[in-house]
Amino acid sequence: MQSIKALEKDPYFRLKLIFLCLSVAVVVSIVYVTVVYKMAADIGTTTEFDATMTEARNLQYVIDTHSLAIAEDRVGDILTRHYSQSPSENDITYGFLLLNSPSPFSFSNLPPDKLHPILDKTSIMQEVNDKGITVIEGQQYVWVHLKSNANADILFIKSAKSISLAVDYITRRLIITSFITFWIAVWLALFLATWMNNKVQTKNNALAHIATHDALTELPNRLYLFSICRSEIQDLIAKQSIDHEQKIGAIILIDLNNFKEVNDTYGHHIGDAVLINFAKRIQHVLSSSEILIRMGGDEFVIWGKELDKLSSLSLSENIRIACHAPLIISDLSIEINPSLGISLLFQHANDLDNLMTYADLAMYQSKSNHLGPVVYNKTLSESYLYEAKLRGDLLDAIQKEQIFLLYQPKIELASGKIIGVEALARWNHPIEGVISPIHFIPLIEKSVHIHKFTRYVIEKSIIQAKEWLALGIETTIAVNISPYNLLDGDFARDIEALLKEHQVPVSVLEIELTETAMMNDISSTKSSLQTLRELGLSIAIDDFGTGLSSLSYVSQLDANIIKIDRSFVMDMDTNNHNLAIIEAVIGLSNRLKWEVVAEGIETKEQLTTLSTLGCQYGQGYYFERPLSKQDITSLLEENKQFPN
Numbered sequence: 001m002q003s004i005k006a007l008e009k010d011p012y013f014r015l016k017l018i019f020l021c022l023s024v025a026v027v028v029s030i031v032y033v034t035v036v037y038k039m040a041a042d043i044g045t046t047t048e049f050d051a052t053m054t055e056a057r058n059l060q061y062v063i064d065t066h067s068l069a070i071a072e073d074r075v076g077d078i079l080t081r082h083y084s085q086s087p088s089e090n091d092i093t094y095g096f097l098l099l100n101s102p103s104p105f106s107f108s109n110l111p112p113d114k115l116h117p118i119l120d121k122t123s124i125m126q127e128v129n130d131k132g133i134t135v136i137e138g139q140q141y142v143w144v145h146l147k148s149n150a151n152a153d154i155l156f157i158k159s160a161k162s163i164s165l166a167v168d169y170i171t172r173r174l175i176i177t178s179f180i181t182f183w184i185a186v187w188l189a190l191f192l193a194t195w196m197n198n199k200v201q202t203k204n205n206a207l208a209h210i211a212t213h214d215a216l217t218e219l220p221n222r223l224y225l226f227s228i229c230r231s232e233i234q235d236l237i238a239k240q241s242i243d244h245e246q247k248i249g250a251i252i253l254i255d256l257n258n259f260k261e262v263n264d265t266y267g268h269h270i271g272d273a274v275l276i277n278f279a280k281r282i283q284h285v286l287s288s289s290e291i292l293i294r295m296g297g298d299e300f301v302i303w304g305k306e307l308d309k310l311s312s313l314s315l316s317e318n319i320r321i322a323c324h325a326p327l328i329i330s331d332l333s334i335e336i337n338p339s340l341g342i343s344l345l346f347q348h349a350n351d352l353d354n355l356m357t358y359a360d361l362a363m364y365q366s367k368s369n370h371l372g373p374v375v376y377n378k379t380l381s382e383s384y385l386y387e388a389k390l391r392g393d394l395l396d397a398i399q400k401e402q403i404f405l406l407y408q409p410k411i412e413l414a415s416g417k418i419i420g421v422e423a424l425a426r427w428n429h430p431i432e433g434v435i436s437p438i439h440f441i442p443l444i445e446k447s448v449h450i451h452k453f454t455r456y457v458i459e460k461s462i463i464q465a466k467e468w469l470a471l472g473i474e475t476t477i478a479v480n481i482s483p484y485n486l487l488d489g490d491f492a493r494d495i496e497a498l499l500k501e502h503q504v505p506v507s508v509l510e511i512e513l514t515e516t517a518m519m520n521d522i523s524s525t526k527s528s529l530q531t532l533r534e535l536g537l538s539i540a541i542d543d544f545g546t547g548l549s550s551l552s553y554v555s556q557l558d559a560n561i562i563k564i565d566r567s568f569v570m571d572m573d574t575n576n577h578n579l580a581i582i583e584a585v586i587g588l589s590n591r592l593k594w595e596v597v598a599e600g601i602e603t604k605e606q607l608t609t610l611s612t613l614g615c616q617y618g619q620g621y622y623f624e625r626p627l628s629k630q631d632i633t634s635l636l637e638e639n640k641q642f643p644n
Contacts, residue, residue, distance in 0.1 A: 018190060021185075021190075021193055022189050024185075024189075025185025025189055028185070029185065032178070032181065045133065048160045049131060049144075052158050053144050055156060056156035057146070059078065059154065060146050060154050063075065064149045064150075072098075075096060075107065079094065083109055091109075092158060092159050093108075093110045093159045094108060094110070094156070094157060094159070095110045095118070096154075096155070096157075097155045099155065101152035104152075108157075115157070117136050118141050122145060130144065130146070131144045133160065141158065143155060143158075144156045211223055212227070212228075216272055216276065220292075220293045221294060222293070224293060225293045225295070225301060225352070229291070230352045233249060233352055233355075237350060247345070247346040248306055250312040250343065250345060251342070251343045251358075251359045252301070252302040252315065253300075253342075253359035253363045254299070254300040254339070255298060255367060256274075256336060257337045257338070257339055257367060258337070259298035270332065274327060275298065277327050278300075278323070281322045281323065285318045287304075287306075289305055289306045290303070290304040290306075290307065290315070291303045301359075308344070312344070312373075313342070316342065316373035317372070320340070323337065323338055339363050339367035340363060340372070340373040341358075341364065341365070341376065342359060342374065343359040343376045344375070348376055357388070360388065361376055362375060364387075364388070386439075390435070390440055390443055391443050394443060394447055394453075397429070398452055398453055403425055403427055403453070405426070405629070406423075406628060407424070407626060407628075408627070409619070409624050410422060410618075411619065412617055413610060414611065417639070417641055418475065418635060418640065418642075419475070419476070420476035420477070421475060421476070423457060423460075423477050423480075424437065425441070425457055450484050450485065451491075454479075455494055457479055458479050458498060459498050459502075461509065462499060462502050462509065465477050465504050473633075473637065475636060476507070476509070479511060479512065480512045480513070480514075483513065483514075483525070486528035486529070487528075491532075492532050492534075492535055506536040507536065507538075509537055510538040510540055510560075510561070511540065512563070513525075513529075514543045529559075538560040540562070540597070542563045543565040543599075544565060560594065561594060561595045562585065562594045562595070564582055564585055564596065564597070564599060569600045570606075573606065582598070583613050590614060596614075596615050597618060597619060598610050598620075599618075600620050601618045601620030601621075601622045601623070602620050602622050604622070606620075607622060
């Protein structure tokens, strides 16, 4: 079971948001300062290069347009006017050199210890770019290398004061701007963190409510039970370790009897209204320490952390009293009758899973025996534990094809020939071994898997009939169905689809339904059986005589086959009443042109008596027990004839 911890409020969420926003602000500020600083440095460098290049080209023009002697004088005059020959710390220093010329000359206010290192890094010495920046003792120098018309080298060097000035200027303003930007980012981060925290937590609270509450009744749901209540149980266990006398905490599991009939009769909208109103009634009798939870469908759970055995029984009785008056919904009066099972913390189990299991077992006993609230105890019939385990394994059994079929032959008594077989389901449980249908068929009928199970058996029977037809064996297979299958509007269509899918004629399939099941709703049964008859299926009334039904009702069902229950056959040679009933049924069936099959033939004397009375067909251990697919196939292939 999942937990709701993922949806719980994070107490550090707002701090995390603030930290994240501040981190983003700091990173953005650092990037901003770095980029602007770099841009400022680049702008200063570009400006310095442009100014130096302009001066160098002007001096180049003087050299190219005059003789070398005149050019030397004029270049010296220009440089003397623009630059101090005895520069102070803040003055610009320069160097001008005309090299590789018939009359080289130079002018400079740089000391030789700085001029020579600069020359070593210029293009004249390195034969690289025609301009560059050189740093000597922390001072930047820009140099430009040009060629005169006479192909002489002109080198102009100048200290780059504007670069450092521009960087210093920008740096001072960047510090101020960064400080302002940082605090704006801080306040923005606080605002965004608060706004986002409120938005996220509001959404988170809404999601947590949706995840932990039932949409129909607005009650806490299964996830809530297995998260919140489990935590409360752990707290109670921790307290009990200190105070050994403290033994409180109980689960009350509630199931509404016959709720499926409400849905089927009135529709799901009425069923939903029943659940909502039932929940409201229950909440009125609960205290603040007790929680009502809807597990799903018509199943509810009450967890009370202050309940003990007496208070749980008292509360359960109050719930039953609250349900005495019928619910009035859309002018309909609907009775609600809950079954209640109780399990106690410490006394029965110390964990929620087992508490739920034991409460379910107690509730199941309450429902089965029509009792009031039942408290779980270890003397509960082992059959409840056994059945509970089987109920949990049912779907697996169908999906993994653990259900297999045996086949009991149906014999023509006059000739001893096999004229058909009855498919009997068995469950090959991986732990319990082969389980009789007596144990699992009632469980399947009470579960949601009854329709899937019946279709499974019918399809297996159709596949088997197809295999026999391929071997040249023509015989009918009788399949037992549940009365709940007759309530399924798609049942007949599904059978027809399976027959077409496997290309098997309808004549190979026979449907059996017990007399008692048929009598529950004669009009509905008659309509459903008529649909099956229209497909061409043969209908057999199984266990005839046990339902104490009127023969006039039975005659309305238009059945093909009557199967006399084995309880009449087993002692008919010693019980004149049973013999008279069998004689009457056979005589009536022959007049109504029904086929008669006697079940449970075990002796030669029973066979002789039934044949004398005019019974046509029979089944029983006198002929064969239910056989495996391989064994029954062998009998059919050899066309075995049993003694009569």
